[in-house]
Amino acid sequence: MTQPSLPRRIIVAGGGTAGWMTAAALARTLGPVAQVTLIESEQIGTIGVGESTIPPLVAYNRILGIDEADFMRATQATFKLGIQFENWRVPGESYFHSFGGTGKDHWSAGFQHFWMHGAAHGHDAPYDEYCLELKAAMAGRFAHLPDDRMNYAYHLDSGLYARFLRSMAEGDGATRIEGRIVAVDLDGASGDIAALRLDGDRRIEGDLFIDCTGFRALLIEGALHAGYDDWTHWLPCDGAVAVQTASVRAPVPYTRAIAHDAGWQWRIPLQHRQGNGIVYCSAFMEPQAAQDQLLATVEGDRLVQPNPIRFRTGARRRQWHRNCVAVGLSGGFMEPLESTSIHLIQRAVLRILRMLPAGAISPRDIAEFNDQQMADMEQIRDFLILHYKATDRRDTPFWRHCASMAVPDSLTHKMELFRETGRVFRKNEELFAENSWVQVMMGQGIRPQSYHPVAAKLRPQELEHLLTTLRDQVSRTVAALPDHGAYVARYCGAQDVAAA
Secondary structure, eight states, X not given: OOOOOOOXXXXXXXXXXXXXXXXXXXXXXXXXXXXXXXXXXXXXXXXXXXXXXXXXXXXXXXXXXXXXXXXXXXXXXXXXXEEEEESSSSTTOEEEEESSOOSOOBTTBOHHHHHHHHHHTTOOOOGGGXXXXXXXXXXXXXXXXXXXOSOOEEEOOHHHHHHHHHHHHHHTTOEEEEOOEEEEEEOTTTOOEEEEEETTTEEEEOSEEEEOOGGGOTTTTTTTOOOEEEOTTTSOOOEEEEEEEEOOSOOOSSEEEEEETTEEEEEEEOSSEEEEEEEEOTTTSOHHHHHHHHHHHOOSOBOSOOEEEEOOOEEESOSEETTEEEOGGGGEEOOGGGOOHHHHHHHHHHHHHHTOOSSSOOHHHHHHHHHHHHHHHHHHHXXXXXXXXXXXXXXXXHHHHHHHSOOOHHHHXXXXXXXHHOOOOOOTTOSSOHHHHHHHHHHTTOOOSOOOGGGGGSOHHHHHHHHHHHHHXXXXXXXXXXXXXXXXXXHHOOOOOTTO
């Protein structure tokens, strides 16, 4: 057995959230056994709108030993219990995708089957009444509960998060180099990346290169030509405009996703401001019209100029190719509808650490990494398509297009299985759990035609006891929770650090 020999020189190309999440995790985990160097240029901006997150980030920060209150204070963060979707099935209606479970599952069937059995026998309480996170969000309440009984994520300032992680990474020995990448040198024999050339005639050699250069994908695509699968035929939105405004009310513990004639808008409440944006399909809405609509509907004074963004939803075919790994936007783009951008960075970084080469890079590691990353992205892709495809909206050309478009077979199967039987199955550590699919499918108007027969085993008094007890538990817990804004102020209230 040979002694493992880690790549000694790990070069992270690009900063922002992706670069500093990567550098911080590598430096903290590897310590002195590898030198982590990050190259970024202050002349090159970052997208910087990934401000709404999902619960796995809580675990990621814990893995890195980050104190939550310190992190939230530094990033002006608030808590997030889910997303409220407005106007998606039809204009004027809304539903909530929460982070928690709903009711109580049986090993043979999810709670939705017992709820449907109750509805068939006169129990008219909505499905929402059985979800703690959903009811707490609607009441504007939050607190940490014993045994992590409240599932949550964060709204955060992604620029401040990158700054926070930079301080941590440099404290753990990572080195930052200011510079613009002007060329990529390849090894003539192997085809691997040998070095990055920077302005000022500087050359930075490395063993493993992490491409965090965003949509430009300077290494993975510009130098290594890994290829890109375009998914805009399923997810047709291709543009966005973001703008930050002053807060005009206390922050709510959820994100708002508000559908419009040719896409949707987001509202994300932080401690010191609100993040706003509009996502649109340029085939059905002009960029200027999108910006005008956004600015006409935001609340509070504008703090910055609108930031236009163009994108193609899709995935890099090989996200690890030779001695280069793509992390973040260089590996692909999922529109921010379900706040998955930072999560995909996290998944890639943790996989890099799990598959870190011991000596020569193994083609099997590369293949496994690529299979897992692509599976993640395809599963997220299907969940996003669901929001557009399963709709009763026919009021604009965009929504008529979405309702009639063909979708992947994997999504068709999931939708029809639920429609016919009420069943949802989670595969291969799929990100979105059963209750997420149930909430969105029912919210978008898919109603199961039948339910699992095990639910019918409950006698009327047993069914009454189950449903009443679960609703009462949720109601009592929510009633005892403090106001979300007041809890944030006590737990992690921050001064305005954006100008620090």
